[in-house]
Amino acid sequence: MGTLILNATLQTAVGSRMAMTETVKASNPAGTAHATGDVRSTGTAMAIEDVTLRYGDVNGVLALDDVSLKVAKNEFCVIVGPSGCGKSSLLYLAAGLNDATSGVIKVDGREVIEPGPDRGMVFQSYTLFPWLTVRANIEYGPKRKGLPAEQRRQIVDQYLNEVGLAPFADHYPAQLSGGMKQRVAIARALANDPAVLLMDEPFGALDSQTRGTMQKLLLRVWERQQKTVLFVTHDIDEALVLGDRVLVMTARPGKIKAEIKVDIPRPRSMDVILEPDFIALKRRILGLLHDEIDEDH
Amino acid sequence: MAQRRTAWTRLTTPFANIPASTATTLALAMWVVVIGGWALLSYGRVVPNMFLPTPGTVLETTYRMSLDGSLFYHTLTSAKVVILGFIVSSVIAVPLGLWMGTYRAVQAPLEPLVNFIRYLPVTSFVPLFILWIGIGIEQRIAVIFFGTFFQQLVMISDCARGVSRDLVNASYTLGTKRSEAVWHVIFPAALPTILDTLRVTMGWAWTYLVVAELVAASSGLGYISLKAMRGFQVDVIFMAIAAIGLLGLITDTAFRIIRARVAPWAP
Numbered sequence: 174m175g176t177l178i179l180n181a182t183l184q185t186a187v188g189s190r191m192a193m194t195e196t197v198k199a200s201n202p203a204g205t206a207h208a209t210g211d212v213r214s215t216g217t218a219m220a221i222e223d224v225t226l227r228y229g230d231v232n233g234v235l236a237l238d239d240v241s242l243k244v245a246k247n248e249f250c251v252i253v254g255p256s257g258c259g260k261s262s263l264l265y266l267a268a269g270l271n272d273a274t275s276g277v278i279k280v281d282g283r284e285v286i287e288p289g290p291d292r293g294m295v296f297q298s299y300t301l302f303p304w305l306t307v308r309a310n311i312e313y314g315p316k317r318k319g320l321p322a323e324q325r326r327q328i329v330d331q332y333l334n335e336v337g338l339a340p341f342a343d344h345y346p347a348q349l350s351g352g353m354k355q356r357v358a359i360a361r362a363l364a365n366d367p368a369v370l371l372m373d374e375p376f377g378a379l380d381s382q383t384r385g386t387m388q389k390l391l392l393r394v395w396e397r398q399q400k401t402v403l404f405v406t407h408d409i410d411e412a413l414v415l416g417d418r419v420l421v422m423t424a425r426p427g428k429i430k431a432e433i434k435v436d437i438p439r440p441r442s443m444d445v446i447l448e449p450d451f452i453a454l455k456r457r458i459l460g461l462l463h464d465e466i467d468e469d470h
Numbered sequence: 471m472a473q474r475r476t477a478w479t480r481l482t483t484p485f486a487n488i489p490a491s492t493a494t495t496l497a498l499a500m501w502v503v504v505i506g507g508w509a510l511l512s513y514g515r516v517v518p519n520m521f522l523p524t525p526g527t528v529l530e531t532t533y534r535m536s537l538d539g540s541l542f543y544h545t546l547t548s549a550k551v552v553i554l555g556f557i558v559s560s561v562i563a564v565p566l567g568l569w570m571g572t573y574r575a576v577q578a579p580l581e582p583l584v585n586f587i588r589y590l591p592v593t594s595f596v597p598l599f600i601l602w603i604g605i606g607i608e609q610r611i612a613v614i615f616f617g618t619f620f621q622q623l624v625m626i627s628d629c630a631r632g633v634s635r636d637l638v639n640a641s642y643t644l645g646t647k648r649s650e651a652v653w654h655v656i657f658p659a660a661l662p663t664i665l666d667t668l669r670v671t672m673g674w675a676w677t678y679l680v681v682a683e684l685v686a687a688s689s690g691l692g693y694i695s696l697k698a699m700r701g702f703q704v705d706v707i708f709m710a711i712a713a714i715g716l717l718g719l720i721t722d723t724a725f726r727i728i729r730a731r732v733a734p735w736a737p
Contacts, residue, residue: 302655
Protein backbone atom coordinates (compact mmCIF):
# COMPACT_ATOMS: atom_id res chain seq x y z
CA MET A 174 0.00 0.00 0.00
CA GLY A 175 2.73 2.38 1.04
CA THR A 176 4.74 1.51 -2.05
CA LEU A 177 1.77 2.22 -4.26
CA ILE A 178 1.31 5.71 -2.85
CA LEU A 179 5.02 6.38 -3.14
CA ASN A 180 5.03 5.29 -6.78
CA ALA A 181 2.09 7.52 -7.53
CA THR A 182 3.83 10.47 -5.93
CA LEU A 183 6.98 9.77 -7.88
CA GLN A 184 5.07 9.66 -11.12
CA THR A 185 3.36 12.98 -10.53
CA ALA A 186 6.63 14.45 -9.47
CA VAL A 187 8.37 13.28 -12.63
CA GLY A 188 5.43 14.39 -14.75
CA SER A 189 5.23 17.86 -13.35
CA ARG A 190 8.96 18.32 -13.51
CA MET A 191 9.03 17.42 -17.17
CA ALA A 192 6.36 20.01 -17.77
CA MET A 193 8.33 22.46 -15.75
CA THR A 194 11.53 22.08 -17.69
CA GLU A 195 9.62 23.03 -20.82
CA THR A 196 8.52 26.62 -21.19
CA VAL A 197 6.51 27.03 -18.07
CA LYS A 198 4.09 29.62 -19.30
CA ALA A 199 2.66 27.29 -21.92
CA SER A 200 2.27 24.32 -19.62
CA ASN A 201 0.94 26.36 -16.74
CA PRO A 202 -1.51 29.04 -17.83
CA ALA A 203 -1.98 30.24 -14.26
CA GLY A 204 1.69 31.08 -14.25
CA THR A 205 2.25 29.30 -10.98
CA ALA A 206 5.04 26.81 -11.14
CA HIS A 207 4.78 24.14 -8.51
CA ALA A 208 8.35 23.08 -8.32
CA THR A 209 8.91 19.65 -6.91
CA GLY A 210 11.75 18.07 -5.04
CA ASP A 211 14.44 15.79 -6.31
CA VAL A 212 12.79 12.49 -7.15
CA ARG A 213 15.80 10.42 -6.19
CA SER A 214 15.72 11.44 -2.57
CA THR A 215 13.63 9.91 0.15
CA GLY A 216 11.55 12.80 1.41
CA THR A 217 10.73 16.44 1.55
CA ALA A 218 12.70 18.60 3.97
CA MET A 219 10.78 21.75 3.27
CA ALA A 220 7.52 22.57 1.55
CA ILE A 221 6.37 26.05 0.64
CA GLU A 222 2.67 25.92 -0.24
CA ASP A 223 0.81 28.74 -2.01
CA VAL A 224 2.68 31.47 -0.18
CA THR A 225 1.65 35.05 -0.90
CA LEU A 226 3.28 38.08 0.69
CA ARG A 227 1.81 41.53 0.42
CA TYR A 228 3.33 44.51 2.17
CA GLY A 229 0.88 46.85 3.88
CA ASP A 230 -2.87 46.58 3.24
CA VAL A 231 -4.81 44.96 0.36
CA ASN A 232 -3.54 47.63 -2.02
CA GLY A 233 0.07 47.19 -0.90
CA VAL A 234 2.93 45.86 -2.98
CA LEU A 235 2.59 42.19 -3.87
CA ALA A 236 6.06 40.80 -3.14
CA LEU A 237 5.31 37.10 -3.59
CA ASP A 238 2.38 35.74 -5.56
CA ASP A 239 1.27 32.20 -4.77
CA VAL A 240 4.71 30.60 -4.59
CA SER A 241 4.97 26.86 -4.08
CA LEU A 242 8.06 24.72 -3.97
CA LYS A 243 9.49 21.67 -2.31
CA VAL A 244 13.04 21.05 -1.23
CA ALA A 245 14.03 17.40 -0.95
CA LYS A 246 16.17 16.07 1.88
CA ASN A 247 19.89 16.68 1.28
CA GLU A 248 19.12 18.67 -1.84
CA PHE A 249 20.98 21.83 -2.78
CA CYS A 250 18.24 24.04 -4.14
CA VAL A 251 19.01 27.49 -5.53
CA ILE A 252 16.61 30.34 -6.22
CA VAL A 253 17.88 32.82 -8.78
CA GLY A 254 16.14 36.00 -9.80
CA PRO A 255 16.53 39.70 -10.48
CA SER A 256 16.97 42.00 -7.51
CA GLY A 257 13.69 42.91 -5.89
CA CYS A 258 11.95 39.73 -7.04
CA GLY A 259 11.20 38.73 -3.47
CA LYS A 260 13.66 35.83 -3.24
CA SER A 261 15.12 37.13 0.01
CA SER A 262 11.63 37.77 1.37
CA LEU A 263 10.81 34.14 0.67
CA LEU A 264 13.84 33.04 2.69
CA TYR A 265 12.86 35.30 5.60
CA LEU A 266 9.40 33.69 5.54
CA ALA A 267 10.96 30.22 5.57
CA ALA A 268 13.14 31.25 8.52
CA GLY A 269 10.01 32.45 10.34
CA LEU A 270 11.38 35.98 10.60
CA ASN A 271 8.34 37.37 8.81
CA ASP A 272 4.73 36.25 8.32
CA ALA A 273 3.25 35.37 4.96
CA THR A 274 -0.02 37.06 4.00
CA SER A 275 -1.35 33.61 3.10
CA GLY A 276 -0.01 30.13 2.52
CA VAL A 277 1.91 27.63 4.59
CA ILE A 278 5.57 26.69 4.96
CA LYS A 279 6.43 23.32 6.45
CA VAL A 280 9.80 22.02 7.58
CA ASP A 281 9.95 18.30 8.31
CA GLY A 282 6.15 18.36 8.18
CA ARG A 283 5.81 20.99 10.91
CA GLU A 284 4.37 24.37 10.06
CA VAL A 285 6.72 27.32 10.44
CA ILE A 286 5.27 29.86 12.86
CA GLU A 287 8.39 31.46 14.33
CA PRO A 288 12.15 31.36 13.87
CA GLY A 289 14.01 28.40 15.28
CA PRO A 290 17.37 26.62 15.24
CA ASP A 291 16.03 23.93 12.85
CA ARG A 292 16.25 26.57 10.09
CA GLY A 293 19.77 27.96 10.26
CA MET A 294 20.34 31.07 8.19
CA VAL A 295 23.39 32.77 6.72
CA PHE A 296 22.75 36.41 5.84
CA GLN A 297 24.31 38.61 3.19
CA SER A 298 25.33 41.14 5.86
CA TYR A 299 27.86 40.08 8.46
CA THR A 300 25.90 38.91 11.48
CA LEU A 301 28.54 37.38 13.72
CA PHE A 302 28.22 38.53 17.32
CA PRO A 303 31.11 41.00 17.53
CA TRP A 304 31.52 40.55 21.31
CA LEU A 305 32.11 36.79 20.99
CA THR A 306 35.21 35.04 19.67
CA VAL A 307 34.94 32.75 16.64
CA ARG A 308 34.69 29.77 19.00
CA ALA A 309 31.98 31.39 21.13
CA ASN A 310 30.04 32.42 18.03
CA ILE A 311 29.86 28.82 16.84
CA GLU A 312 29.07 27.65 20.37
CA TYR A 313 26.17 30.10 20.70
CA GLY A 314 23.48 27.79 19.26
CA PRO A 315 24.51 24.62 21.13
CA LYS A 316 24.63 26.73 24.32
CA ARG A 317 21.05 27.99 23.78
CA LYS A 318 20.05 24.36 23.33
CA GLY A 319 21.59 23.59 26.72
CA LEU A 320 24.09 20.98 25.52
CA PRO A 321 26.80 20.03 28.05
CA ALA A 322 30.20 21.74 27.75
CA GLU A 323 32.10 18.69 26.53
CA GLN A 324 29.64 18.04 23.69
CA ARG A 325 29.67 21.73 22.76
CA ARG A 326 33.45 21.69 22.53
CA GLN A 327 33.36 18.69 20.20
CA ILE A 328 30.77 20.33 17.93
CA VAL A 329 32.71 23.59 17.80
CA ASP A 330 35.99 21.83 17.01
CA GLN A 331 34.35 19.78 14.28
CA TYR A 332 32.92 22.81 12.47
CA LEU A 333 36.01 24.96 13.05
CA ASN A 334 37.95 22.31 11.15
CA GLU A 335 35.22 21.92 8.57
CA VAL A 336 35.54 25.59 7.55
CA GLY A 337 39.31 25.63 8.10
CA LEU A 338 39.35 28.24 10.83
CA ALA A 339 40.76 26.32 13.79
CA PRO A 340 43.80 28.67 14.03
CA PHE A 341 41.41 31.62 14.37
CA ALA A 342 39.24 30.14 17.14
CA ASP A 343 40.10 32.87 19.64
CA HIS A 344 39.91 35.81 17.23
CA TYR A 345 37.10 38.33 17.36
CA PRO A 346 35.03 38.89 14.19
CA ALA A 347 36.55 42.36 13.73
CA GLN A 348 39.92 40.68 13.18
CA LEU A 349 38.62 38.50 10.32
CA SER A 350 38.26 39.14 6.58
CA GLY A 351 34.80 39.14 4.96
CA GLY A 352 35.23 35.59 3.62
CA MET A 353 36.34 34.29 7.02
CA LYS A 354 33.34 35.92 8.69
CA GLN A 355 30.96 34.12 6.32
CA ARG A 356 32.79 30.83 6.95
CA VAL A 357 32.20 31.29 10.67
CA ALA A 358 28.56 32.17 9.94
CA ILE A 359 28.17 28.90 8.02
CA ALA A 360 29.85 26.92 10.81
CA ARG A 361 27.65 28.66 13.39
CA ALA A 362 24.46 27.77 11.53
CA LEU A 363 25.58 24.15 10.96
CA ALA A 364 26.53 23.69 14.63
CA ASN A 365 22.79 23.55 15.37
CA ASP A 366 22.40 20.65 12.92
CA PRO A 367 19.49 22.39 11.16
CA ALA A 368 16.93 20.55 9.01
CA VAL A 369 17.37 23.24 6.37
CA LEU A 370 20.20 25.71 5.85
CA LEU A 371 18.89 28.97 4.42
CA MET A 372 21.44 31.12 2.64
CA ASP A 373 20.57 34.66 1.57
CA GLU A 374 23.22 35.75 -0.97
CA PRO A 375 25.88 34.88 1.60
CA PHE A 376 28.77 35.64 -0.75
CA GLY A 377 27.23 38.73 -2.33
CA ALA A 378 29.48 41.17 -0.50
CA LEU A 379 32.71 39.29 -1.27
CA ASP A 380 35.16 39.88 -4.12
CA SER A 381 34.88 37.40 -7.00
CA GLN A 382 37.97 35.38 -6.09
CA THR A 383 36.94 34.93 -2.48
CA ARG A 384 33.46 34.05 -3.72
CA GLY A 385 34.91 31.19 -5.77
CA THR A 386 36.83 29.88 -2.75
CA MET A 387 33.71 30.10 -0.62
CA GLN A 388 31.61 28.21 -3.18
CA LYS A 389 34.18 25.43 -3.24
CA LEU A 390 34.25 25.30 0.55
CA LEU A 391 30.46 25.29 0.79
CA LEU A 392 30.20 22.43 -1.72
CA ARG A 393 32.78 20.41 0.21
CA VAL A 394 30.98 20.99 3.51
CA TRP A 395 27.60 20.21 1.95
CA GLU A 396 28.86 16.98 0.35
CA ARG A 397 30.35 15.82 3.64
CA GLN A 398 27.59 16.94 6.00
CA GLN A 399 24.62 15.93 3.82
CA LYS A 400 22.51 19.00 4.49
CA THR A 401 19.44 20.42 2.86
CA VAL A 402 20.22 23.87 1.49
CA LEU A 403 17.97 26.59 0.10
CA PHE A 404 20.28 29.17 -1.43
CA VAL A 405 19.28 32.54 -2.87
CA THR A 406 21.44 34.45 -5.34
CA HIS A 407 21.28 36.74 -8.36
CA ASP A 408 24.48 35.22 -9.77
CA ILE A 409 23.66 32.57 -12.41
CA ASP A 410 27.16 31.04 -12.37
CA GLU A 411 26.94 30.64 -8.61
CA ALA A 412 23.49 29.04 -8.90
CA LEU A 413 24.68 26.49 -11.49
CA VAL A 414 27.97 25.69 -9.77
CA LEU A 415 26.23 24.95 -6.49
CA GLY A 416 22.74 23.69 -7.16
CA ASP A 417 21.07 20.36 -7.86
CA ARG A 418 18.16 22.40 -9.07
CA VAL A 419 17.75 26.07 -9.93
CA LEU A 420 14.43 27.86 -9.58
CA VAL A 421 14.12 31.00 -11.67
CA MET A 422 11.98 33.72 -10.11
CA THR A 423 10.17 36.56 -11.82
CA ALA A 424 9.94 40.04 -10.39
CA ARG A 425 6.99 42.04 -9.07
CA PRO A 426 5.11 40.03 -8.07
CA GLY A 427 7.62 37.28 -7.28
CA LYS A 428 6.66 33.95 -8.83
CA ILE A 429 8.59 30.86 -9.76
CA LYS A 430 8.88 30.96 -13.53
CA ALA A 431 10.89 27.84 -14.26
CA GLU A 432 12.70 24.97 -12.69
CA ILE A 433 15.99 23.78 -14.11
CA LYS A 434 17.61 20.55 -13.13
CA VAL A 435 21.39 20.82 -13.06
CA ASP A 436 22.69 17.47 -14.27
CA ILE A 437 26.35 18.38 -14.01
CA PRO A 438 28.11 15.56 -12.15
CA ARG A 439 29.59 16.10 -8.71
CA PRO A 440 32.02 16.80 -7.27
CA ARG A 441 32.15 19.93 -9.41
CA SER A 442 35.28 21.96 -9.86
CA MET A 443 35.22 25.69 -10.41
CA ASP A 444 36.21 25.08 -14.06
CA VAL A 445 32.75 23.67 -14.66
CA ILE A 446 31.66 27.11 -15.84
CA LEU A 447 33.61 26.55 -19.07
CA GLU A 448 31.86 23.32 -20.04
CA PRO A 449 29.24 23.27 -22.85
CA ASP A 450 26.52 21.73 -20.63
CA PHE A 451 27.02 24.50 -18.13
CA ILE A 452 26.96 27.20 -20.79
CA ALA A 453 23.78 25.77 -22.31
CA LEU A 454 22.02 25.88 -18.93
CA LYS A 455 23.32 29.38 -18.31
CA ARG A 456 22.03 30.55 -21.70
CA ARG A 457 18.60 29.18 -20.85
CA ILE A 458 18.44 30.96 -17.49
CA LEU A 459 19.71 34.19 -19.04
CA GLY A 460 16.94 33.90 -21.62
CA LEU A 461 14.33 33.41 -18.91
CA LEU A 462 15.63 36.40 -16.96
CA HIS A 463 15.90 38.60 -20.07
CA ASP A 464 12.26 37.90 -20.90
CA GLU A 465 11.50 39.32 -17.50
CA ILE A 466 13.51 42.47 -17.99
CA ASP A 467 12.03 42.98 -21.47
CA GLU A 468 8.53 42.63 -20.06
CA ASP A 469 9.33 45.24 -17.48
CA HIS A 470 10.36 47.91 -19.96
CA MET B 471 58.79 61.39 -9.88
CA ALA B 472 56.23 63.12 -7.75
CA GLN B 473 57.58 65.18 -4.92
CA ARG B 474 57.02 63.71 -1.44
CA ARG B 475 54.34 65.34 0.59
CA THR B 476 55.56 68.06 2.87
CA ALA B 477 54.65 68.14 6.56
CA TRP B 478 52.45 71.13 5.84
CA THR B 479 50.41 69.21 3.23
CA ARG B 480 49.87 66.44 5.74
CA LEU B 481 48.75 68.87 8.46
CA THR B 482 46.24 70.49 6.13
CA THR B 483 44.84 67.30 4.55
CA PRO B 484 41.35 66.41 5.87
CA PHE B 485 41.38 63.30 8.12
CA ALA B 486 45.08 62.68 7.47
CA ASN B 487 47.09 61.25 10.36
CA ILE B 488 49.84 63.29 11.94
CA PRO B 489 52.88 61.89 13.81
CA ALA B 490 52.30 61.22 17.53
CA SER B 491 55.10 63.61 18.45
CA THR B 492 53.44 66.42 16.49
CA ALA B 493 50.12 65.71 18.21
CA THR B 494 51.73 65.85 21.66
CA THR B 495 53.57 69.04 20.80
CA LEU B 496 50.34 70.67 19.63
CA ALA B 497 48.50 69.57 22.79
CA LEU B 498 51.27 70.95 25.04
CA ALA B 499 51.43 74.15 23.01
CA MET B 500 47.74 74.71 23.69
CA TRP B 501 48.32 74.56 27.44
CA VAL B 502 51.34 76.83 27.16
CA VAL B 503 49.20 79.37 25.29
CA VAL B 504 46.35 79.22 27.83
CA ILE B 505 48.54 79.35 30.94
CA GLY B 506 50.95 81.79 29.31
CA GLY B 507 48.07 84.10 28.39
CA TRP B 508 46.77 83.83 31.92
CA ALA B 509 50.24 84.63 33.36
CA LEU B 510 50.60 87.58 31.00
CA LEU B 511 47.22 89.03 31.94
CA SER B 512 47.69 88.52 35.69
CA TYR B 513 51.42 89.22 36.23
CA GLY B 514 51.26 92.09 33.78
CA ARG B 515 48.35 93.56 35.77
CA VAL B 516 46.25 93.84 32.62
CA VAL B 517 43.43 92.54 34.79
CA PRO B 518 43.53 93.47 38.50
CA ASN B 519 44.56 90.53 40.70
CA MET B 520 41.34 90.99 42.64
CA PHE B 521 39.53 89.52 39.62
CA LEU B 522 42.26 87.40 38.03
CA PRO B 523 44.73 85.75 40.40
CA THR B 524 48.26 84.89 39.22
CA PRO B 525 49.07 81.21 38.58
CA GLY B 526 51.51 81.45 41.49
CA THR B 527 48.80 82.51 43.98
CA VAL B 528 46.54 79.67 42.85
CA LEU B 529 49.35 77.14 43.27
CA GLU B 530 50.13 78.61 46.71
CA THR B 531 46.47 78.36 47.77
CA THR B 532 46.29 74.80 46.46
CA TYR B 533 49.40 73.90 48.44
CA ARG B 534 48.06 75.57 51.63
CA MET B 535 44.63 73.88 51.37
CA SER B 536 46.22 70.51 50.59
CA LEU B 537 48.39 70.75 53.68
CA ASP B 538 45.51 71.41 56.09
CA GLY B 539 43.44 68.70 54.40
CA SER B 540 40.55 70.96 53.46
CA LEU B 541 41.03 70.47 49.70
CA PHE B 542 40.86 66.72 50.12
CA TYR B 543 37.81 66.97 52.37
CA HIS B 544 35.82 69.18 49.98
CA THR B 545 36.89 67.15 46.95
CA LEU B 546 35.76 63.96 48.64
CA THR B 547 32.34 65.41 49.51
CA SER B 548 31.82 66.60 45.95
CA ALA B 549 33.01 63.34 44.42
CA LYS B 550 30.63 61.44 46.71
CA VAL B 551 27.67 63.55 45.59
CA VAL B 552 28.47 63.27 41.89
CA ILE B 553 29.35 59.58 41.91
CA LEU B 554 26.34 58.55 44.03
CA GLY B 555 23.98 60.62 41.89
CA PHE B 556 25.52 59.19 38.75
CA ILE B 557 25.38 55.58 39.96
CA VAL B 558 21.74 55.79 41.11
CA SER B 559 20.85 57.34 37.77
CA SER B 560 22.78 54.81 35.68
CA VAL B 561 21.50 51.78 37.58
CA ILE B 562 17.95 52.72 36.61
CA ALA B 563 18.65 54.30 33.21
CA VAL B 564 20.61 51.40 31.68
CA PRO B 565 17.97 48.66 32.04
CA LEU B 566 15.05 51.02 31.47
CA GLY B 567 16.76 52.58 28.46
CA LEU B 568 17.44 49.10 27.04
CA TRP B 569 13.76 48.23 27.42
CA MET B 570 12.73 51.53 25.93
CA GLY B 571 14.92 51.02 22.88
CA THR B 572 13.88 47.40 22.45
CA TYR B 573 10.13 47.44 23.00
CA ARG B 574 7.91 49.95 21.24
CA ALA B 575 5.35 49.29 24.00
CA VAL B 576 7.76 50.75 26.58
CA GLN B 577 8.97 53.54 24.33
CA ALA B 578 5.49 54.79 23.38
CA PRO B 579 4.39 55.83 26.89
CA LEU B 580 7.81 56.92 28.20
CA GLU B 581 9.29 58.93 25.36
CA PRO B 582 6.96 61.95 25.31
CA LEU B 583 7.19 62.28 29.09
CA VAL B 584 10.98 61.95 29.19
CA ASN B 585 11.48 64.38 26.32
CA PHE B 586 9.31 66.89 28.20
CA ILE B 587 11.21 66.53 31.46
CA ARG B 588 14.71 66.53 30.00
CA TYR B 589 14.33 70.06 28.66
CA LEU B 590 13.36 71.46 32.05
CA PRO B 591 16.21 73.38 33.72
CA VAL B 592 17.56 71.48 36.71
CA THR B 593 17.97 74.73 38.67
CA SER B 594 14.21 75.27 38.66
CA PHE B 595 13.78 72.08 40.68
CA VAL B 596 16.26 72.97 43.43
CA PRO B 597 13.65 74.78 45.60
CA LEU B 598 11.28 71.85 45.12
CA PHE B 599 13.93 69.31 46.13
CA ILE B 600 14.76 71.33 49.26
CA LEU B 601 11.08 71.33 50.23
CA TRP B 602 10.68 67.63 49.52
CA ILE B 603 14.04 66.15 50.48
CA GLY B 604 15.53 68.72 52.86
CA ILE B 605 19.05 70.10 52.84
CA GLY B 606 21.12 66.94 53.38
CA ILE B 607 23.37 65.20 50.88
CA GLU B 608 20.27 63.50 49.43
CA GLN B 609 19.11 66.81 48.03
CA ARG B 610 22.41 67.32 46.20
CA ILE B 611 22.36 63.75 44.92
CA ALA B 612 18.81 64.36 43.67
CA VAL B 613 20.00 67.35 41.63
CA ILE B 614 22.76 65.30 39.97
CA PHE B 615 20.28 62.46 39.37
CA PHE B 616 17.73 64.80 37.84
CA GLY B 617 20.34 66.37 35.60
CA THR B 618 21.66 63.09 34.18
CA PHE B 619 18.89 60.48 34.36
CA PHE B 620 16.57 61.70 31.61
CA GLN B 621 19.45 62.41 29.23
CA GLN B 622 20.86 58.95 29.87
CA LEU B 623 17.51 57.31 29.32
CA VAL B 624 17.03 58.82 25.87
CA MET B 625 20.61 58.16 24.79
CA ILE B 626 20.70 54.57 26.04
CA SER B 627 17.40 53.79 24.38
CA ASP B 628 18.95 55.07 21.14
CA CYS B 629 21.94 52.75 21.72
CA ALA B 630 19.57 49.78 21.96
CA ARG B 631 17.55 50.88 18.95
CA GLY B 632 20.75 51.14 16.93
CA VAL B 633 21.47 47.40 17.20
CA SER B 634 21.39 45.73 13.77
CA ARG B 635 18.11 43.94 13.03
CA ASP B 636 19.96 41.20 11.19
CA LEU B 637 22.05 40.51 14.29
CA VAL B 638 18.84 39.91 16.26
CA ASN B 639 17.34 37.91 13.37
CA ALA B 640 20.47 35.77 13.17
CA SER B 641 20.22 35.08 16.90
CA TYR B 642 16.61 33.90 16.45
CA THR B 643 17.68 31.42 13.78
CA LEU B 644 20.24 30.10 16.28
CA GLY B 645 17.64 29.37 18.93
CA THR B 646 17.34 32.63 20.88
CA LYS B 647 13.85 33.14 22.30
CA ARG B 648 12.15 36.51 21.96
CA SER B 649 12.40 37.08 25.72
CA GLU B 650 16.15 36.31 25.67
CA ALA B 651 17.07 38.69 22.85
CA VAL B 652 17.43 41.76 25.11
CA TRP B 653 19.93 40.11 27.42
CA HIS B 654 21.78 37.84 24.99
CA VAL B 655 21.98 40.09 21.95
CA ILE B 656 20.80 43.68 22.33
CA PHE B 657 22.62 44.40 25.60
CA PRO B 658 26.06 43.06 24.58
CA ALA B 659 25.73 44.57 21.10
CA ALA B 660 24.88 47.99 22.55
CA LEU B 661 27.39 47.79 25.42
CA PRO B 662 30.21 49.84 23.81
CA THR B 663 27.85 52.69 22.93
CA ILE B 664 26.20 52.45 26.37
CA LEU B 665 29.62 52.85 28.00
CA ASP B 666 30.31 55.84 25.74
CA THR B 667 26.98 57.33 26.84
CA LEU B 668 27.88 56.79 30.50
CA ARG B 669 31.24 58.48 29.96
CA VAL B 670 29.67 61.52 28.33
CA THR B 671 26.88 61.83 30.91
CA MET B 672 29.41 61.45 33.74
CA GLY B 673 30.90 64.68 32.43
CA TRP B 674 27.48 66.31 32.56
CA ALA B 675 27.01 65.10 36.14
CA TRP B 676 30.14 67.04 37.15
CA THR B 677 28.78 70.18 35.52
CA TYR B 678 25.71 70.03 37.78
CA LEU B 679 27.86 69.92 40.90
CA VAL B 680 27.97 73.66 41.58
CA VAL B 681 24.21 73.91 41.03
CA ALA B 682 23.76 71.08 43.53
CA GLU B 683 25.96 72.81 46.11
CA LEU B 684 24.49 76.26 45.45
CA VAL B 685 22.09 76.14 48.33
CA ALA B 686 22.28 74.54 51.73
CA ALA B 687 25.62 72.76 51.35
CA SER B 688 28.29 73.10 54.03
CA SER B 689 31.13 71.41 52.19
CA GLY B 690 32.23 70.57 48.65
CA LEU B 691 34.10 72.28 45.84
CA GLY B 692 31.03 74.18 44.69
CA TYR B 693 30.40 75.32 48.25
CA ILE B 694 33.94 76.68 48.76
CA SER B 695 33.82 78.58 45.48
CA LEU B 696 30.56 80.24 46.52
CA LYS B 697 32.02 81.08 49.91
CA ALA B 698 35.19 82.39 48.23
CA MET B 699 33.09 84.62 46.00
CA ARG B 700 31.74 86.42 49.04
CA GLY B 701 35.27 87.00 50.35
CA PHE B 702 36.74 87.93 46.95
CA GLN B 703 39.12 84.93 47.15
CA VAL B 704 39.35 84.48 43.39
CA ASP B 705 42.33 82.12 43.82
CA VAL B 706 40.13 79.62 45.70
CA ILE B 707 37.50 79.76 42.95
CA PHE B 708 40.21 79.06 40.35
CA MET B 709 41.49 76.15 42.40
CA ALA B 710 38.01 74.67 42.81
CA ILE B 711 37.32 74.96 39.06
CA ALA B 712 40.64 73.32 38.24
CA ALA B 713 39.91 70.53 40.75
CA ILE B 714 36.51 69.81 39.16
CA GLY B 715 38.12 69.75 35.72
CA LEU B 716 40.83 67.35 36.90
CA LEU B 717 38.29 65.05 38.55
CA GLY B 718 36.32 65.04 35.31
CA LEU B 719 39.46 64.11 33.41
CA ILE B 720 40.14 61.27 35.86
CA THR B 721 36.62 59.79 35.63
CA ASP B 722 36.73 60.15 31.83
CA THR B 723 39.99 58.21 31.67
CA ALA B 724 38.58 55.63 34.08
CA PHE B 725 35.63 55.08 31.73
CA ARG B 726 37.93 54.72 28.73
CA ILE B 727 39.89 52.05 30.60
CA ILE B 728 36.70 50.25 31.66
CA ARG B 729 35.43 50.30 28.08
CA ALA B 730 38.69 48.87 26.76
CA ARG B 731 38.49 46.12 29.39
CA VAL B 732 34.78 45.26 29.10
CA ALA B 733 34.47 45.58 25.32
CA PRO B 734 37.94 44.87 23.88
CA TRP B 735 36.30 43.78 20.63
CA ALA B 736 34.76 47.18 19.87
CA PRO B 737 36.79 49.78 17.96
